[in-house]
Amino acid sequence: MWGRQREASMMYKRTSSRDRSSTFDVEETTALVQNGTEVENTNPSWKLSFPHVLVATLSSFLFGYHLGVVNEPLESISLDLGFNGNTLAEGLVVSMCLGGAFIGSTLSGWIADGVGRRRAFQLCALPMIIGASISATTRNLIGMLLGRFVVGTGMGLGPTVAALYVTEVSPPFVRGTYGAFIQIATCLGLMGSLLIGIPVKEIAGWWRICFWVSIVPAAILCLAMVFCAESPHWLYKKGRTAEAEAEFEKLLGGSHVKSSLAELSKLDRGDDGDIVKFEELLYGRHFRVVFIGSTLFALQQLSGINAIFYFSSSVFKSAGLSSGLANVFVGIANLLGSVVAMVLMDKLGRKALLQWSFFSMAVSMAIQVAASSSYIPGSASLYLSVGGMLMFVLTFALGAGPVPSLLLPEIFPSRIRAKAMAVCMSVHWVINFFVGLLFLRLLEQLGPQLLYSIFGTFCLMAVAFVKRNVVETKGKSLQEIEIALLPQE
Template sequence: MRGRHIETFSMYKRASSKDHINGVDRDGILGQSQSGVWKDVAYPSWKRPLPHILVACLSSFLFGYHLGVVNDTLESISLDLGFSGSTMAEGLVVSTCLGGAFIGCVFSGWISDGLGRRRAFQLCALPMIIGASMSATTSGLEGMLLGRFFVGTGMGLGPPVAALYVSEVSPAFVRGTYGSFTQIATCLGLMASLFIGAPAKNVHGWWRVCFWVSAIPAALLALLMEFSAESPTWLYKRGRIAQTEAELERLFGAPHVKSGMTELSKSDRGGDDVDVVKFSELLYGRHFRVVLIGSVLFALQQLSGINAVFYFSSTVFKSAGVPSDIGNICVGVVNISGSIVAMILMDRLGRKLLLLGSFFGMAVAMGFQVIAASDILSGSANLYLSVGGMLLFVLNFSLGAGPVPGLLLSEIFPSRIRAKAMAVCMAVHWVINFFVGLLFLQLLELMGPQILYSIFAMFCLTAVVFVKKNVVETKGKSLQEIEMALIPAD
C-alpha cells in the first residue's frame, strides 16, 4: 500500500490527459496500469539506448560462444593434444575456463564500480583475445588449459557487467525486454560455436579456427565500447553530475534529463558513496536477504543440470544414436526460440511466473530423461523420449531460468551495492558451474543417467518452491518499490 503513494519517474515524463489527446510525443506510447485503466505516459525513445545495449551484448555473445566452443571440438582437441580417452583431462578443458570465470566474476563488482561499465567491458575483452590466441596455437594440454583460464576471466567479468549496464541504460517500460537481450546474445553465441565447430570432426585442425574466430567479436567489443554511453547511474554515484546529464540526454533525450536526475537522486546520495561499500555488508545485516535470494537462485539454476546439456550434448546425442551436429543445431534453435518468447513475455507475464513455469517444466523434462534411461519403453520410444526430453528441458530453461535471474538481480539490488552484490551471486553461479562441468561425465559413469537426472529434477522442483516463497514480482514496479519490499529500513 505504501508504494502506491510514491511518485516515481523511472526515466519517463508524465503528460496531462488533454495534452495527450491533442498530440502524443513522437517518442511516446500509451501505457496501461495494472488495474486496466489507461494512463497518459510519454516514454523516452526505446531506440536511443538500443545501439549501446547491442554493443554490450557482445560480451554475452562471447560468453555463449566459449561455453559451446568445446562441444563439437573436444574430441578433435583431445586427439591432437594427446589426452584422448581421459575424462578428467576433458573435464579440465571445460571447467578450467569456469575456474577463470570465477576469478573474473569475484572482482567484477570492484572493477565496474572503480573503472566504470565501459572500461570494464573493454577489460573483459582483453583476456578473451589473449586466451583464444593461446588456445588456438597451443601444442599441448597445458597451453590449452592456460588459454581457457584467460578466456574464463573475461567470461566471468562480462555477464554481471552486462546485466548492470543494460538495466541502467534501459527505459523502465522495456527493461525486461532489453534484459532478455543478454540471454538471446548468449544463445546466438552458443549457436555460432555449434555451426562453426561442425566441421571439426572432418577437417584436421579446424578446432584452432574456432578459437581464432572468437577474437573478432572480442576486438569489436573493445573498440565499439569506446563510442558507447557510460552508465548514468555509475557517473552519478561518482559525483559527475554534468556527465550524468549529458549521458541521460544521449540515451533518453533532452526532455527526460530532469526526470532521470530525479530518479537517480532517490536511490543515491551522489559523490563517492560507492567506495564505502564493504564485502561484509553483503553477508549480514539489511542486505543479507537479497544477496541470499540471488545466490540461491543462481545456484539452483546451475544445479538444474542445464550446462551439462550445453557442454556434453554431443556425447548424449551420440549415445542416443543421433548425429551430434544435427542434435546440437536443434538445441541451439530451441534455445534461441525460447529466449525470444521470453523476451516478449517478460514485461507481460512477469519475472516470477516465468521462473515458476520454467523450473517446473525442466523438472518434467528431466523426468522424461529418467524414463528414457530406464528401458521401460522400446528402443525407438526411448530414443524419441530422450532427445525430446533434452529439447524440452532446454526450451523451458530459455523461457525463464536462463534470462530471468540476471535481470531480476539487477532490479532487486539497491544501486549502492548492485555491482558488488552481482559479483557475489555470479561467483556462486561459477562455482557450481565449475563442478558440474568437471564432474558430470564421471558422475554419469558412476551413478548412471537415472539417478543423476533424478537429482537434477529434484533441484528443479526445489527451485519452484524457493521462487514461490522468496522471489517478489518486479514487473511494473519502480526500483524504489522493489527495494522497499526487500530491504528493511534502517
Template sequence: MRGRYVETVVTKKRASSRDFINAYDREESSGHLAIGTAKDAGNPHWRHSLVHVLVATLSSFLFGYHLGVVNETLETISFDLGFSGNTMAEGLVVSTCLGGAFVGSIFSGWIADGVGRRRAFQLCALPMIIGASMSATTKDLWGMLLGRFFVGTGMGIGPPVAALYVTEVSPAYVRGTYGSLTQISTCLGLLGSFVIGIPAKETMGWWRICFWVSAIPAAMLALFMEFCAESPHWLLKRGRSTEAEAQFEKLLGGSHVKSAIIELSKSDWGDEVDKVKLSEFLYGRYFKVVFIGSALFALQQLSGINAVFYFSSAVFKSAGVPSDSANICVGVSNLLGSIIAMVMMDKLGRKVLLTGSFFGMAVSMGLQATAATSFVSSFAALYLSVGGMLLFVLMFSLGAGPVPSLLLSEILPSQIRAKALAVCMAVHWVILSWLSLMFLTKDLFFRAIETAKSTPMQLIFFYSLQFFLMMTRQ
C-alpha cells in the first residue's frame, strides 16, 4: 500500500499535488504531526539518523585535515623535496589541492545525482586515499603536486554531498544541529592536523606520517558508507519508491514513513529533474538563486578565514608567540564556536547566527587594526593582535562557517539542489585557491600586512558592509 502511495505522489504534477495531499490528509485521522519542533511527541527520534550523519561527517573531517596539514609541515616538506625558499612552489603545494577541489566540486552535483549520495561519498574517499599515499611517498615536487591534486578532487566532491546528505536524511527539527556537526567535524580535522604536525620540525620525515594518517578516515568513510542509508529523496527521484520507503523506515522509524512522504511530496518533483543544464545556472531561470548562493560563499572566503588557517604559524611567530601552541588555540576557538553554533542553530535560526557572526568578525578586525596603530603599547598590541585573531576565528565558526552550506541546501529547489550547490561550491574553491596562491608568497603576504596597518579602516569597513547587507536582507 505504501509503495503504491509513494509512486502516485512522485508521478503527480505540481498543480495536482496539493489536492492529492489534502485528500490524503482528510482520510487520515488528525494524528499526523508536522516535523517541526522538538517538543512534538510525534517527531521521529534523532538517534535513528545520527549514526548515518556521523559517518557522512568523516568527509568534513578529511576536508579540515587536508586544509591544515601543510600549516606546520610545509617548511620541512620544502626542505626534504628540494624547493626550500621557492615561495611559488610552496604556494603551489596548497593551491594545487584547491584547484583539484574546484574540479571535484564542479562534477559533484552530477555525481551525486547520477550514482547516489552513498556512492558519491565512496568516490570522494578513493582519490583522497590515492593522493595521500602519493604525497606520503613522493621524492620530488611533482609527485607532491599530483598527490595534492588527487586529494583536492576528493575534497571538492565531499562538502556539497555532505550538505545534501545531511539535509535529506535528517528530521527537520534537528537539521540545523546535524548541519553544524559537519562544521564541528571540519574543526576536528583542522585541529587534528595542527596537533599531529607539531613534531614535524624536529623529526625528520614526520610530514610523511601526517599524510599517511589521513588515509585511515578516508578508508573508514568508504567502508562505513556501505552500511548507511541512501537518501530517500534521491531514490524517489529515480522512481525507486519501495527502496525509498525502506530507507525512511531506517532513518525515522516505521510510524513516520507516511508523514515523511507527505512532507517530501510537497517539493517540486517532476520530469525535468535530469534536464537541468549548466547554462540555466549561469544565465537562465536559476541564475538568481545560484548567484545568491555563490555570493554567500564568496563573502565567506573573502573574509580571509583561510589565510588565518594557512598563515597562523607565520603571524604568531612574527608576534613572538610559539606557533604550535597558537595553532592549537586557533583550532580550539574554531571548535568552540562550532559547538555553540550547533546548540543555537535550531533555536536562534540561520539568519541571526550569520549576522551576529559577521558583526563579531568586524569587531575582531577592529581590535587587530587598533593593535597596528601607534596609540597602543607593544605589550597591548600583542594581546590585541592575538586576541583579535582568536576572536575572529571564534565568530566565523558561529555562523559564517556552518550556515552557508546548510542554508543553501534548505532553500534551493529540490530538482536543482545537487547541481546548484556544486556550482556555488566551485565559486568557493576558485576564490580560495586564488587567495592561497597569492598569500603563500611570503613577501606578498607581509606587504599585505603592512598595507593593512596603513589602512585599518578599510578592514573595518569591509566587515561592517557585510554585516549591513545581511541585516537588510528580507
C-alpha cells in the first residue's frame, strides 16, 4: 500500500508539550553520554530485572488459566447448576469472560496511566479473586456467568499492563526474551487449567476446586507487586524524577542510572501534561502507528488460531486419540514454540520472527487443505491433518503469538503507549469474539477446504503487511526507537 515510502510513512508527527524543569537537560545529558568515565557501557545484569518480570507474568499465567479452566469441567458444571444440554448456556459460560475482557482491555490504558503499572496489576488481580470466588461458590447459572464476567475484566486488563510493564522495565538486550515470557506464562496457565481439571469426572464438586486454586497466584501477584519496581518511564512522565532514578537502580544497577535518565531526557518530558484524546488515536497524528498495531492483532486472530484450538479435539478424535491427549499435544507444541521464540527474539529480531511465523502458518493451512482433499487416502489424510494442526500451533507460538504484544509498546511513543495498547487490545478481543462465534457456522457452510484457505490467505496477507510496515526494534532502547520514528526536519 505504501511501498517504497515505507520508512517515511512510519514517521508520524508528535508535537512537543510544554517544557518542564529537568534534572538533566539536553546539554548535560550529551556531555554525560560522551564522558566515558561516568557512563557504564556494558549491559546491566539481567538478574536485577528478572524477578520483577517474573512477578508480572503471573497475570499472563492467570489469563491462560481462566481461558481454559471451564473446558474440562464444563459438563460437571452444567449438571450441578442445572443447565445440562443447554448449549447456549454452556457457550455463555465459556465465552462470558470475553465480554468482561473487552471492557477491561478498553479501560486498561487509562488505568495504567492513571494509577501506575504496579497498581494496575493489583487491580487486575482483584476481579480475578472476586470472580473466581463467585464462580466457586455459586449455586446457579446466573452466579457462574457473573463470576466469569468479573474474572474477564481482570483478564482484559492484565495483557495490556504486562506488555507495558515488561517493555518498560527490561534492559534492551533482553527485552525480547522477557517479552516471550508472557506467552510462555499463558501457555503454562492453559496447561495448568487442563491438568487441574483431570479429576473432575471422578470427584464430585471438583470443578469448584479448579476455581479456588486460581485465587492463589492472583493473591501472590497482588502482594508481590508491593515489592516490585514501578515503571521508571511512567514515573518520569509524571515528573517524579527522583523516584524514577531509584527504580532504575533496582532494575539496572547504580552504574546505569545516569545513562538511563539521560536517554529519557532526550525526549520531551512534559508529555503527560497533555491529555491524549481518544479521537487522536483513531484519526489524529498517531493514527498510523495505532493502525499498524490494530492490524497486527486483527491478522493474528484472523489467521484462525482460536478456531484451530477449538477444533483440535475433533481432529484428534477422528485420528483415534482422546481429547485429553489432543490438548496435551497442542499444549506442548504451543509451549515449545514459545520457548524457541524466547531464545530467538533478541537474535533474529521481531520482524523476521513475525514474517517466518505467518508464512509457516500459511504452509500449515495448505497442509490442512490437502488433508481435507478427496485425493488423499484416509489414513494419510488424518496424519496430515494432525501434523498440520500441530505445525500451525508451533509456528504461531514462534512469532505471531508473542511478538505483537511486545513490539507495539516498543514502537508507540511514551505519551500514547498505554492508551494505544488499550485500543489495539480491544480490537483483538472483538475479532477474537466474532471468529469464535462464527467458526462452526462457517465450517458448516463453507467446508474445511475453503475455510482453511481463507485462514491461509490472511496469513499471507500478514507476511506482506509486516514486510511493508513493521520496523525492527531488536536491541534498541525505547528512546532510540521513538527518536528514530520522529519526523526528520
